Amino acid sequence: MSSWIDYTVNGIIIGNIYALLAVGLALIFGVSRLINFAHGSVYVVGAYAGFLAVTHLGTPLPVTIALVVVVGALLGLVIERFGLRPLQGYAHIAPLLATIGISFVLDQLVQLFFTPDPRALPSSLLETRFQIGSGTIGALDLVIAAIGLASAGLLYTFLRYTRLGWAVRATAQDRDAAQQMGVDVDAVNRTVFAIASGLGAVSGLLVGMYYNYIDPAMSFQATLKGVVAQVVGGVGNVPGAIAGSLLLGLVESYGIALFGTSYRNLFAFVLLVAVLVWRPNGLFASKRQTPPEPMTGTFIAPSRPIQIPGKVLLAAAAVAALVPLVLPHPYVLQTLTNSWLYALLGLSLTLIAGTVGLVSLGHAALLAIGGYSSALLALNFGVPVGIAILSAGLIAALLGTVLVFPSFRLRGHYLSIATLAIGEIVSLVILNWEWLTRGPIGVSGIPSLSLFGIELDTDRSVYWFTLVLVIVLAALQLRLLGSHLGRVLRAVRDDDVAARSYGIRLDRYKALAFAFGSFAAGVSGGVTSHIYSYINHETFNAQLSILALTIVILGGMGNVTGAIVGSVLLVGLPEVFRVAAEYRVLIYGLVLLLLVRFRPQGLLGTV
Amino acid sequence: MTELLSLENINTFYGPVQVHFDLSLTVGRGHIVCLLGGNASGKSTTMKIILGLVKPQSGIVRFDGQPATGLPTPQIVRRGVGSVPEARRLFGDMSVRENLLMGAFVRKDQKAIAEDLDRVLGLFPKLAERLAQRAGTLSGGEQQMVAMARALMGRPKLICMDEPTMGLSPLWVDRVLDLIAAINKEGVTVFMVEQNASLALEIAHHAYVLQTGRIVLQGPASQLRADPRIRDAYLGGQEAA
Numbered sequence: 001m002s003s004w005i006d007y008t009v010n011g012i013i014i015g016n017i018y019a020l021l022a023v024g025l026a027l028i029f030g031v032s033r034l035i036n037f038a039h040g041s042v043y044v045v046g047a048y049a050g051f052l053a054v055t056h057l058g059t060p061l062p063v064t065i066a067l068v069v070v071v072g073a074l075l076g077l078v079i080e081r082f083g084l085r086p087l088q089g090y091a092h093i094a095p096l097l098a099t100i101g102i103s104f105v106l107d108q109l110v111q112l113f114f115t116p117d118p119r120a121l122p123s124s125l126l127e128t129r130f131q132i133g134s135g136t137i138g139a140l141d142l143v144i145a146a147i148g149l150a151s152a153g154l155l156y157t158f159l160r161y162t163r164l165g166w167a168v169r170a171t172a173q174d175r176d177a178a179q180q181m182g183v184d185v186d187a188v189n190r191t192v193f194a195i196a197s198g199l200g201a202v203s204g205l206l207v208g209m210y211y212n213y214i215d216p217a218m219s220f221q222a223t224l225k226g227v228v229a230q231v232v233g234g235v236g237n238v239p240g241a242i243a244g245s246l247l248l249g250l251v252e253s254y255g256i257a258l259f260g261t262s263y264r265n266l267f268a269f270v271l272l273v274a275v276l277v278w279r280p281n282g283l284f285a286s287k288r289q290t291p292p293e294p295m296t297g298t299f300i301a302p303s304r305p306i307q308i309p310g311k312v313l314l315a316a317a318a319v320a321a322l323v324p325l326v327l328p329h330p331y332v333l334q335t336l337t338n339s340w341l342y343a344l345l346g347l348s349l350t351l352i353a354g355t356v357g358l359v360s361l362g363h364a365a366l367l368a369i370g371g372y373s374s375a376l377l378a379l380n381f382g383v384p385v386g387i388a389i390l391s392a393g394l395i396a397a398l399l400g401t402v403l404v405f406p407s408f409r410l411r412g413h414y415l416s417i418a419t420l421a422i423g424e425i426v427s428l429v430i431l432n433w434e435w436l437t438r439g440p441i442g443v444s445g446i447p448s449l450s451l452f453g454i455e456l457d458t459d460r461s462v463y464w465f466t467l468v469l470v471i472v473l474a475a476l477q478l479r480l481l482g483s484h485l486g487r488v489l490r491a492v493r494d495d496d497v498a499a500r501s502y503g504i505r506l507d508r509y510k511a512l513a514f515a516f517g518s519f520a521a522g523v524s525g526g527v528t529s530h531i532y533s534y535i536n537h538e539t540f541n542a543q544l545s546i547l548a549l550t551i552v553i554l555g556g557m558g559n560v561t562g563a564i565v566g567s568v569l570l571v572g573l574p575e576v577f578r579v580a581a582e583y584r585v586l587i588y589g590l591v592l593l594l595l596v597r598f599r600p601q602g603l604l605g606t607v
Numbered sequence: 608m609t610e611l612l613s614l615e616n617i618n619t620f621y622g623p624v625q626v627h628f629d630l631s632l633t634v635g636r637g638h639i640v641c642l643l644g645g646n647a648s649g650k651s652t653t654m655k656i657i658l659g660l661v662k663p664q665s666g667i668v669r670f671d672g673q674p675a676t677g678l679p680t681p682q683i684v685r686r687g688v689g690s691v692p693e694a695r696r697l698f699g700d701m702s703v704r705e706n707l708l709m710g711a712f713v714r715k716d717q718k719a720i721a722e723d724l725d726r727v728l729g730l731f732p733k734l735a736e737r738l739a740q741r742a743g744t745l746s747g748g749e750q751q752m753v754a755m756a757r758a759l760m761g762r763p764k765l766i767c768m769d770e771p772t773m774g775l776s777p778l779w780v781d782r783v784l785d786l787i788a789a790i791n792k793e794g795v796t797v798f799m800v801e802q803n804a805s806l807a808l809e810i811a812h813h814a815y816v817l818q819t820g821r822i823v824l825q826g827p828a829s830q831l832r833a834d835p836r837i838r839d840a841y842l843g844g845q846e847a848a
């Protein structure tokens with residue numbers, strides 16, 4: 001049995017590792033107002049660079065660290081070059097989306113080179129442990145603590161006593177004013193990305209040595225942990241990020257001691273949402289000030305949507321309906337069915353992110369809620385599948401809206417982060433709520449699709465069923481957009497200050513749109529569960545959320561037809577060309593990155 | 608008189624909206640030149656053009672005999688343009704001392720910078736007592752002093768000031784205007800944007816009146832002071848303020 005001292009030591013060490021990540025995120029946010037979602041990828045690359053150095057070159061620890069810093073810094077420069085610099089003057093969410101794209105690409109490249117399998121990252125340090133009181137502290141713990149302290153000291157010296165450090169601080173406080181003092185803010189950005197990424201890479205190396213374990217999937221969790229720590233400490237606040245990291249490390253370590261490992265991340269994300277909603281300046285902000293918020297503005301590139309005549313739409317629907325008769329190939333039908341399911345998700349997100357401007361990064365959670373609801377209703381209570389799916393839509397609408405409601409007051413980046421965290425929370429609750437969800441085992445034996453007692457057991461019938469769902473929901477959504485309500489929703493998006501001054505109750509309208517959108521996502525999740533017959537907490541993962549967003553941006557934010565087209569292109573096409581699964585995520589990442597940069601209005605234009 | 612700065616036929620757009628229409632003006636070496644105009648007439652944008660923060664769609668900016676159109680801001684600052692931005696824009700979390708030294712960011716001559724710090728503090732004795740204080744905690748008038756002192760620390764040939772008297776009490780307004788005149792006496796050319804015409808014209812040599820992006824009136828300050836059109840042109844009821 002470990003003692004409390006052990007848990008404390010462990011918490012502080014993990015806190016140090018988080019601090020190396022969070023400080024970088026805070027620096028980057030400080031000078032560029034960007035939450036860098038590629039930061040976790042730098043951490044993974046750092047871990048793997050260390051792995052290569054240790055296992056292939058046999059480098060001693062100091063050399064390994066130096067190498068990892070250099071690799072990280074170079075990667076940081078690349079991220080700045082492609083994720084931030086070309087997007088100046090774009091909506092502020094654009095660089096955030098670009099860094100998500102970059103992180104997909106980087107993570108996938110790491111996976112392609114090193115396989116997704118975990119590796120051991122042996123630390124060359126002796127397994128010596130020193131007794132302190134009733135606990136122990138290891139040599140590696142001391143090294144990590146020393147690196148944490150040394151980095152903090154170096155950073156402090158840099159910011160306080162060097163010219164460039166002054167430039168960084170001045171830029172963080174007022175970018176325009178700094179420029180007017182002659183500061184080259186682009187150079188400042190580059191410096192900060194290099195430093196932040198150097199530190200982030202070392203963090204990855206240390207974590208790998210600490211657990212003697214690395215795998216490419218660490219990336220996303222690392223980004224999230226860094227974001228949590230820096231939000232808790234106050235966005236853009238460097239000392240706050242360190243304090244937030246240590247706090248997070250301790251909370252997690254004690255949490256594990258009290259409740260077990262699988263709850264660990266739950267604490268982190270609940271903490272994140274709570275701080276975002278109730279203390280948006282972070283826990284340590286002394287005075288009531290509004291949080292830095294230049295990142296308002298939605299990702300709606302002004303454009304005239306391409307008008308598709310009703311006749312063409314009808315014809316397209318008719319062609320789609322005829323596919324099973326003309327091309328009764330199971331593979332084609334399954335692929336297109338899959339596209340229709342994603343189209344439902346796209347419809348949902350294009351309404352929420354496009355029409356109302358709430359860029360949700362946790363949309364897969366709605367699928368998960370829908371999927372589990374429908375599966376469990378049918379399985380545990382014998383509810384007919386058709387009714388179970390309908391209920392799943394309603395449950396997703398209700399639960400989704402209730403969960404996100406407190407975050408409606410947040411704007412821009414902050415809302416996106418909150419939805420991301422809520423998505424993770426939902427997935428972790430599913431993992432831990434075993435008596436209901438069967439936890440990690442997942443739900444199997446889900447009854448297959450049927451309607452009014454008729455089994456939809458052919459590929460053809462499933463195809464038609466999902467197609468009809470898409471057409472009905474798309475038609476409803478088009479009517480909604482054309483109505484007075486639709487105009488109000490767009491007004492909320494375009495200028496919520498103005499909309500508020502007309503007396504529009506923003507939260508209610510956001511909730512209404514969110515509920516409508518969640519219904520479609522819940523239905524999609526429900527149908528999916530009956531088609532798969534097995535789901536678990538990872539079926540609807542965060543990657544899916546980002547895929548959904550890419551679909552929606554590809555089609556054109558807010559564009560109903562675009563969501564369907566985007567889904568066929570992104571989900572259907574790679575399938576038709578039988579692109580190997582490893583390359584798909586790479587493609588999604590690249591598409592997202594290129595769209596944000598070159599065609600933010602999407603293929604069919606924003607509405 | 609030689610000219611230090613000139614704008615020729617500047618046309619500026621924010622997206623589809625045109626803010627300047629063939630704007631031309633010149634600032635003579637050693638002068639205080641004032642740009643007057645009502646809200647949203649494009650005054651601050653003129654300053655941003657000079658500083659390279661906004662690029663004009665057409666037109667030429669010349670500074671100190673060299674074309675300066677489209678140069679990045681840091682280069683323009685290096686050439687000798689200092690700025691006192693609208694609403695002062697201090698680095699609020701940095702100390703007064705650090706703010707002043709940020710003003711000398713483009714300079715490398717440490718010894719001369721230290722001397723200039725003393726010289727500037729001589730001009731703004733109030734600030735000497737506040738060197739260690741966080742700039743964000745100063746009063747509005749004190750912040751204005753820091754902003755002006757900060758601009759001086761770069762040893763500029765030209766200082767651009769955007770509404771330096773905005774939001775100050777009458778006492779502080781007088782103080783600030785006196786200081787601008789004093790700075791000018793030391794040989795620094797001043798280009799000043801103001802809404803408060805009667806006050807600005809007391810210290811200015813020359814003035815331009817901007818109305819929705821066009822210069823509608825210009826001349827020596829002595830002449831404009833007496834010109835009834837100054838009131839009619841744009842001041843309207845604002846004169847009271």
Ligand SMILES: Nc1ncnc2c1ncn2[C@@H]1O[C@H](COP(=O)(O)OP(=O)(O)OP(=O)(O)O)[C@@H](O)[C@H]1O
Nearest residue numbers: 621622626644645646647648649650651652653802
């Ligand atoms: N970054 C910007 N993007 C779009 N429009 C802008 C921007 N900055 C200013 N404008 C618009 O350009 C016009 C001129 O603005 P400017 O700030 O130059 O006016 P001003 O004369 O300084 O006004 P004030 O006296 O209120 O400071 C205004 O209508 C303003 O709304």
Ligand SMILES: [Mg+2]
Nearest residue numbers: 650651652693
């Ligand atoms: Mg102005």
